[in-house]
Amino acid sequence: MAPTREVAVVSYASWSSPAELQRNEVEMLMPVVAEAVADSGLPREEIGFTVSGSCDYLIGAPFSFVSALDAVGAWPPIRESHVEMDAAWALYEAWIQIQKGSVDSALVYGFGKASSGDPSEIFTLQLDPYTVGPLWPDTISVAALQARAWMDRTGGSEQDLVEVGARSLRNWAWANGVDLEPDAVDVLLAQPTIASPLRPGDIAPDTDGCAAIVLAADDLARELAARRDLRPAWITGIDHRIEPQALGLRDLSLSTSTTLAALTAGLADGPVDVAELHTQFSHEEHILREALGLEDGTNVNPSGGPLQANPPMTAGLMRIGEAAARVMDGEAGRAVAHATSGPCLQQNLVCVLEGEDA
Amino acid sequence: MADEVLVQHHTLEYPGGYTRTVGPVIGRYLTGLRDGRLVAVRLADGRVMIPPAEYDPVTGDDAGESDDDFVEVGPAGVVTSWTWISEPREKHPLDHPFAFALVRPDGADTAIVHVVDSGTEHAMHTGMRVVPRWRDERVGSTLDIEAWVPEATGGASAASPASSTEPVTTMSSPVKLEYDIGAGLAATRFLLGLAQRRILGQRTGPGGEVYVPPRGSDPKTGTPTVDEVEVGPRGVVTTFCVVNLPFSPLAPEVPYVCAQILLDGADIALFGLVADMPAADVRQGLRVEAVWADEVGPTLESIKWYRPTGEPDAAYDSYKEYL
Known part of the structure; x- marks a missing residue:
């Protein structure tokens, strides 16, 4: 609307x-x-x-x-x-x-x-109960199918996944004033996979x-x-879109619903300083960056994002809150928040926030 | 405040499995599996969808309305994505390392979620060809395919004859989730109090309303209830009902009385049974007191029921705000 x-x-x-x-x-x-x-x-x-x-x-x-x-x-x-x-x-x-x-x-x-x-078993209940549920694919396994689909399409590597987790950890450490081991990527990549290609560092x-x-x-x-001498974080656009539930019906390597929601929310109307993305798995950041058309200059998940703290039913709202906080304190002029619901980024919400009056 | 909170193990389960009616379209898919065949639906634009659904997921148009709309696909197919599970969970369909995969059967335009039993992760790759390994006993379930196996190994054979010729109309799937629910700080204080034959409420401070059982907040204001107050064990019946069926394992006999009891010092009524008197004599305003169980512990069952004290009935005005 x-x-x-x-x-x-x-x-x-x-x-x-x-x-x-x-x-x-x-x-x-x-x-x-x-x-x-x-x-x-x-x-x-x-x-x-x-x-x-x-x-x-x-x-x-x-x-x-x-x-x-x-x-x-x-x-x-x-x-x-x-x-x-x-x-x-x-x-x-x-x-x-x-x-x-x-x-x-x-x-x-x-x-x-x-x-x-x-939660990885509880959220299995959101899959099709007739043809998929009896197999009990947990949320990590289902996400791993999407990670592989993204790697197969783009030629992306497991290192590309782990680097997302490592940067999330660095951002979280910076945001919380914590010292961090310098070889975090190597440490994460050395971990065995839980559901290949996903390792613990790839999983919220x-x-x-x-x-x-x-x-x-x-x-x-x-x-x-x-x-309070702050500026409001104006919501200049917000929309959400959903894709079919059955995982075999869609191209898991893309997020068409995110792209559509971003279009309606007017994301492309200006530069994006900060993006807070509801990435519960590392590969989702790659898919979402592409779906949102983010450029290299955008600071993605400066809070560390869900890969560091992912309270269920809350981490999506936290993205809006974190993006808004960057706008309110003047760090970002324009920010985007993304929230997701359902298996493999099934449903996606995009919220654009700006510091100046629309 | 308690340092250790009480934790209750909780199982959410449909014993015997949750039974669903499958409808004509998914029913055909499950009937096919029971018969050792893969049945898909052809959509208006020609795409062949498996598992079939009653609608085209893109247009929302009806699908599978006529027999001609159903086509057999596979049984061989191609893996379009996969993940290797080196340590299967208890609920997973295989108890040794395997792959979850998306498998697109030959002749279909979509893929199904299933498992591939390839022995090693090394044997898995996107694009590999697989065939179903059917169970001998098939009931009309996704699990009628035990697993898909690499076509190259020739590990699969044709399905054995079906056990029935009737269409599959229902399915039952086990659902069981385990929880450990923490009571929280306030409810822990309350429950530990019961183990000492004390009924403990909480309020925000002097003059605040006293809540029992306490949940940690004054729900009218959303502020923490930091002040503990012992209430009861006497109180007044604010409202009640007579139960003529044996629902409550605590009830001494049928009929029994369930009541809301406003304990002295409390600002909210607590549920309890009223006994040691004829059910027909229980009334609003009746003064009662808690009867403790022989064995008390951190549970509401520490209060067996409430019995009359013999005091004069409370005036209606004294409890009308609590009805």
């Missing part, structure tokens, strides 16, 4: 850990939601819409997203919604609500704990975490950002 209102990210907070063994989801989420709301400068009760993304299968219990509302403060009753997807799609719903004109602001959050179960780690974003429209966004 053609946007009629200017909508911006005005605050972002996140938290992640390889495994949160103390707090439950509500306890994990509470401080992150509180931080995003406080940073927005908007009193909680004035936020027009609340929407979240999560997956009940992660803890094997229905309606776990309803209990998560205990972290938000939902009294008096609020306008609320939920998607059983990465919270990047919750942000899309919030953006639609604001475009409709029914609200001027929204709180979006996502949460997920990989540590409660085995299991992570627990959550993230929250506050969106605001038009003058409200300008006013909130000005109070």
